[in-house]
Amino acid sequence: MPDEPWDRALEEALRELLSGSPDTADGAPAKDAANGADTRFRPAREAAEREVPARADAEGRASGALARRAAEEGARAAFRAARDAGLHTSVPTRRRDDWSPAAAPRCPGSALRAVVAGLLASLTLGGVALATGGLSAGFLDPPAAPRPADSATHERASGPAGTETGRPGPSDLATPFRPDRHPVPPPAENREALCHAVGLGREKNGQRGQGDDKADRDGAGSTQAKGQDETLESTAWRRLATAAGGEERVAAYCHREPRPHRAVDAADPPAPANSVGKPKKASGKASKGAGGENGNRGGSGNGGAKHSSGGAS
Amino acid sequence: MPPAAHGPDLGSAVERAQRGDEEAFAEAYRIVHPGLLGYLRGMVGEDAEDVASEAWLEIARDLGRFRGDAAGFRGWTATIARHRALDHLRRARSRPRATALEQDVWELPAPGDVAVEALDALSTERALALIAGLPPDQAEAVLLRVVVGLDGATSARVLGKRPGAVRSAAHRGLKRLARQLKGKGKGR
Numbered sequence: 180m181p182d183e184p185w186d187r188a189l190e191e192a193l194r195e196l197l198s199g200s201p202d203t204a205d206g207a208p209a210k211d212a213a214n215g216a217d218t219r220f221r222p223a224r225e226a227a228e229r230e231v232p233a234r235a236d237a238e239g240r241a242s243g244a245l246a247r248r249a250a251e252e253g254a255r256a257a258f259r260a261a262r263d264a265g266l267h268t269s270v271p272t273r274r275r276d277d278w279s280p281a282a283a284p285r286c287p288g289s290a291l292r293a294v295v296a297g298l299l300a301s302l303t304l305g306g307v308a309l310a311t312g313g314l315s316a317g318f319l320d321p322p323a324a325p326r327p328a329d330s331a332t333h334e335r336a337s338g339p340a341g342t343e344t345g346r347p348g349p350s351d352l353a354t355p356f357r358p359d360r361h362p363v364p365p366p367a368e369n370r371e372a373l374c375h376a377v378g379l380g381r382e383k384n385g386q387r388g389q390g391d392d393k394a395d396r397d398g399a400g401s402t403q404a405k406g407q408d409e410t411l412e413s414t415a416w417r418r419l420a421t422a423a424g425g426e427e428r429v430a431a432y433c434h435r436e437p438r439p440h441r442a443v444d445a446a447d448p449p450a451p452a453n454s455v456g457k458p459k460k461a462s463g464k465a466s467k468g469a470g471g472e473n474g475n476r477g478g479s480g481n482g483g484a485k486h487s488s489g490g491a492s
Numbered sequence: 493m494p495p496a497a498h499g500p501d502l503g504s505a506v507e508r509a510q511r512g513d514e515e516a517f518a519e520a521y522r523i524v525h526p527g528l529l530g531y532l533r534g535m536v537g538e539d540a541e542d543v544a545s546e547a548w549l550e551i552a553r554d555l556g557r558f559r560g561d562a563a564g565f566r567g568w569t570a571t572i573a574r575h576r577a578l579d580h581l582r583r584a585r586s587r588p589r590a591t592a593l594e595q596d597v598w599e600l601p602a603p604g605d606v607a608v609e610a611l612d613a614l615s616t617e618r619a620l621a622l623i624a625g626l627p628p629d630q631a632e633a634v635l636l637r638v639v640v641g642l643d644g645a646t647s648a649r650v651l652g653k654r655p656g657a658v659r660s661a662a663h664r665g666l667k668r669l670a671r672q673l674k675g676k677g678k679g680r
Binding site: 189190193194196246250251253254255257258259260261262266267268269270271272273275276277278279280 | 509510512514517518521522525541544545548549551552553554555556557558559560561563564565567568571616619623634637638639641646649666669670673
């Protein structure tokens, strides 16, 4: 950005014009640069230095050259005086005289800014760590809960969810929650929607007693949903019973007790097989009953996931 | 970064001068002085020579204090010149670069609509007046970069500002100059 072509060309032109010596490094002799503050005077100046100018205007330019020589002579005299007075050896180097690359501060206040930036960064990272800690507490719970449901509808579950099911909770706790994010919602939605629709959701959440605000919201949502549509409830109950593998298993199914379900799965393979197609439809319908609640939940889940991944990067 | 104009011998000339070699000091003077003078012209106009003389007295006196390479020497001398110029301006209570000269710049027949061509037609004084017509921070940044040949970091230290601020000031200054020159070239 700072070096567009015209910019550089203009800069070169300006430098040549103003300093009279484009670049000493480009081969222009230092002698030339020394006198060349004004380009217009250069030819006359050289003439003036060779011979006494005869013409009047050349004389004026020569006086300019003489003035420059006088200025240089003045600097030389000052140099000699200081040197002979021992000033060049006895005086200490002040901070403002030290321009060595190592010692020179690149810019004033940079150290202070570095400190402030470091503090800000640590605060930010600390905030992120806190946030992700809080999120993971909220996030790792639902995945742990849906898993049994997942196992109940095992055959229906897609590949990733299937791989999730066998894994124990603790190892998942250590992993980032991103892998859990995608496979989890469908079964959770199915089961929770169904449970909420028949009024077991609130009970379930109450029993779970996690005390996080999501659970509170779930409870509120289910109450609302329950009151909203009674006719859906009977349909939902049937679907739920099918999904759970029997009416007597519904409670356990909604209370997310993994072992009974695994036992059920093992003991009664046909039941999950029956449930293959139905939970999907049920979830579609039941989510109408508990629609607001599910929508909220999904929204918060996604939002949280975004936050967490953003914080991690 | 602007010029690699810190000639290979400026550093050694300074070193030899610090050991008492007067010819080496004169060599360093001849290398550095034109840029300083151009900078001072932009700062204080016609009094540049006087201010430069004051600056060189101080440079010659404090040469033993200096530590650094060629680029550092340019920065160090520019800082001294700047302080002398600011003192001078404080005494004079104004920027001597009046608008009269600046107006004069626009009277020039511009040879083309390219900024560089327009610039070629300017005299040194008028070009300096043009730069001096910029906002002060831009003018100084342009002068230090273009005329004295300092890089961004060194300019920043001379001005006591952040390198980014100085770079962008120089950039804006050059852009503005180009726009003015182009505009005038087209207009007349």
